[in-house]
Amino acid sequence: MIEMVVHPYNLQGALWQVISNKGSAGVDGRKTSELADYFRKNKSSIVQSIRESKYQAQPILGVEIPKANGKTRLLGVPTVTDRLLQQAVSQVLMPKYENEFSQNSYGFRPHKNARQAVGKALEYIHEGYANIVDIDLKSFFDEVDHCLLLNLIYQKVKCPFTLKLIRQWLRAPIKINGKLHKRRKGVPQGSPISPFLSNILLHELDKELTRRKLRFVRYADDFSIYCKRPTDATATMKAVEKYLQTKLKLTINKEKSGVRKPVQFQMLGFGFVSTYQKGVKGRYQLVVTEKAWKRLKQRLKTITRKTTPMSFDERIARINEVQRGWINYFQGTSIHGKLRDIDGWLRNRLRYCIWHHWKKPERKRKNLIRLGVEPDDAYAWSRTRKGGWVIAQSPILNTTITTSRLKKRGYQSLLDIYILLKPSDWSLSRIYFGKPPYT
Numbered sequence: 001m002i003e004m005v006v007h008p009y010n011l012q013g014a015l016w017q018v019i020s021n022k023g024s025a026g027v028d029g030r031k032t033s034e035l036a037d038y039f040r041k042n043k044s045s046i047v048q049s050i051r052e053s054k055y056q057a058q059p060i061l062g063v064e065i066p067k068a069n070g071k072t073r074l075l076g077v078p079t080v081t082d083r084l085l086q087q088a089v090s091q092v093l094m095p096k097y098e099n100e101f102s103q104n105s106y107g108f109r110p111h112k113n114a115r116q117a118v119g120k121a122l123e124y125i126h127e128g129y130a131n132i133v134d135i136d137l138k139s140f141f142d143e144v145d146h147c148l149l150l151n152l153i154y155q156k157v158k159c160p161f162t163l164k165l166i167r168q169w170l171r172a173p174i175k176i177n178g179k180l181h182k183r184r185k186g187v188p189q190g191s192p193i194s195p196f197l198s199n200i201l202l203h204e205l206d207k208e209l210t211r212r213k214l215r216f217v218r219y220a221d222d223f224s225i226y227c228k229r230p231t232d233a234t235a236t237m238k239a240v241e242k243y244l245q246t247k248l249k250l251t252i253n254k255e256k257s258g259v260r261k262p263v264q265f266q267m268l269g270f271g272f273v274s275t276y277q278k279g280v281k282g283r284y285q286l287v288v289t290e291k292a293w294k295r296l297k298q299r300l301k302t303i304t305r306k307t308t309p310m311s312f313d314e315r316i317a318r319i320n321e322v323q324r325g326w327i328n329y330f331q332g333t334s335i336h337g338k339l340r341d342i343d344g345w346l347r348n349r350l351r352y353c354i355w356h357h358w359k360k361p362e363r364k365r366k367n368l369i370r371l372g373v374e375p376d377d378a379y380a381w382s383r384t385r386k387g388g389w390v391i392a393q394s395p396i397l398n399t400t401i402t403t404s405r406l407k408k409r410g411y412q413s414l415l416d417i418y419i420l421l422k423p424s425d426w427s428l429s430r431i432y433f434g435k436p437p438y439t
Contacts, residue, residue, distance in 0.1 A: 001159035004092045005085075006047045014087035015039060018080060018192070026079035027061045027175050035080045046081070053161055057082055057168035060188050062176035074142075076174055076188025086169060086193035089162060094196060096156060101199060102206035107220035108195035114268045115329065117219045118286065121226070124215050125262050125272065125284055129226035131233040132265050135240065136256035140221040141194065142186040145249045146170050149187075149201050169193060195220065201248065208243055212236075219268060233259040266291075269330070286333050296326050297342065304349035306356040306388070315353065316410045319346070320417075327417045339414040350411070351401050352392035371400035 004010060018032060025031045030038060039046070049055040060076040067073050078086065094110075101109065106117035125132075137143075150167060157163060170187065173180045187194040198220060205223070209216045214236065215226040225240065227233040237259060244250045262272040262284050269292040272284045302308070303318050310318075358364045361382045368378035373396065381396045391397060403413070 001092065001157065002050065002161040005088050005162060006050055010088050010091055011039075011043070011047075011084070014084050014091060017087050018083050021192075023083070023190075024063070024077055025061075026077050026082070027059050028079045028081075030080050032080055035084065039081070039084065046085075050085075050161065050165070053164060055085075055165065055168075057165070057172045059173045059175050059180055060191070062174045062181075063190075073189070074176075075190040077190045078169070078172070078188070082169065082172075083192050085165065086191055089165060090193050090196045093157065093162075097196075097200065097203075101203055102210060102218070104216055105199065105203070105206055105218045107218065107222075108199060114219055117217050118267055118270045121217045121224060121267055122272070122284065122286065124217070124226040126282065128282065129215055129228055130262055130282065131227045131230050132260045132262065133225035133227065133233050133237045133240070134256075134258060134260050134265060135223055135225070135237070136253040137221045137244070138251045138253040140250065141189045141198065143250060144187050144198070144201060145185055148249060149197060152200055152204065153197075166193070166197075170197075204248060205240075205244070208247075209240070212239075217267075222268065224265070224267065230259060270333070288330050288333050288335055288338075292330070293338065293342075296322075297345075300342075300346055301349070304346065304353055306353050312354070312357070312409065315350070320410065320412050323412065323414050324417055327414065327421060331418070331421055336415065336418070339418055343413040343415055346414075347403060347406060347411075348389075348392045350406060351397045352388050354401060355388050355391055355397065368396070368400065373400060 015036060019035060022032050046055070058079045058081070060078045060082075063075045063077055064072040065075055098109070104120065106112040106114065106120075121132075146167075149170070150163070153166060154163065169191065171183060172188075173182055174188070175181075187197050202218065202221065202223075206216075206218060209225065217224055217226075225233070225236055227236055237257070241252050244252060263274060265272055266289050269289055271287045271289045273287050275283045275285050277283065299322050300319060303310075303315055303322065308315075355364070358367055364382035365378045368381060369375055373381070377396070381391070384391065386394075
């Protein structure tokens with residue numbers, strides 16, 4: 001197996017994947033942009049050390065990133081060389097497991113995505129399984145038992161060289177604030193191989209739920225079980241909690257877990273609300289959760305912050321990229337009204353950036369005249385004591401830096417993107433059952 005891992009074609013594919021994923025440098029400070037040249041020069045020595053079982057994984061860099069709830073999440077960033085080799089191992093091992101993984105597992109798998117998972121959940125609810133066991137695993141990636149995981153891998157992977165590499169990556173110490181800390185459990189979030197390893201462990205849960213003939217949906221460590229009766233849901237939750245604790249050594253976050261009705265249930269940024277049709281009961285439609293709206297607005301706010309060192313064209317390009325990705329993910333939901341509100345707010349943010357960029361009063365006056373403002377009015381507005389955000393919402397900029405002018409610079413509104421994608425032309429069933437939005 002190790003020869004498949006170090007095969008030139010496999011390594012080249014892994015190299016391309018790591019470079020395209022970008023990401024920050026590890027403890028050695030080497031960037032992904034430097035990886036291709038470094039690997040070309042050192043490829044033979046790296047491959048030889050792996051074949052002779054002499055390769056040593058380097059420590060991972062601990063980086064804290066903020067979470068939506070105000071807390072932080074610790075990411076483990078391996079060196080780019082280790083990321084390349086992890087990707088190479090994943091590419092070889094994944095086909096061996098893919099056919100065995102459950103059809104109800106949607107996370108980090110080829111040809112499966114979050115929207116398919118949400119669609120499957122909605123399908124179960126419409127079939128009458130409207131009592132949902134919503135389970136959140138407490139610090140899953142930090143609590144994975146190494147011995148248990150390695151034993152599961154050994155059942156299918158007998159190559160000692162590959163197993164040694166995986167064990168090294170699992171046990172690699174983490175460097176936090178300049179100090180190395182030992183790791184005896186957990187898989188680092190930020191490693192290319194971690195999602196795959198998490199699926200191997202949680203596949204044991206999938207098999208147990210399948211054995212019990214339960215309807216479930218799992219996306220990585222987020223999973224939910226669908227029952228017809230509340231009593232069945234309560235009993236199922238107790239049984240699953242016991243299985244996780246005794247067999248997989250995982251703990252449920254009881255504050256975030258429970259038995260819920262569809263209107264109380266949220267999944268991967270989607271919520272479920274009742275549709276009121278005469279003579280029809282138990283039907284639901286998908287909506288965007290408030291948290292997802294706030295997350296979108298925060299991302300746009302960061303891009304349009306006046307102090308962010310970025311040209312206007314770069315700003316527009318990043319905005320369009322974020323908006324298109326967000327709409328692609330949430331298309332099929334009824335969000336026209338809210339999109340219109342965010343579009344108005346975002347255009348004012350852009351006007352504020354432009355006003356701030358003009359800086360000096362004389363430059364503001366000349367630009368306003370150039371945009372069609374009377375000289376006297378231009379002079380008065382250029383010397384106003386009003387704040388930039390007030391000016392951005394005033395008629396003086398609304399009538400000069402118009403939507404059409406912004407569009408000429410490349411700006412696309414959320415509503416324009418939404419209409420362009422035409423989700424209304426596709427029945428919700430297409431989205432619900434995981435079929436592509438286009439043919």
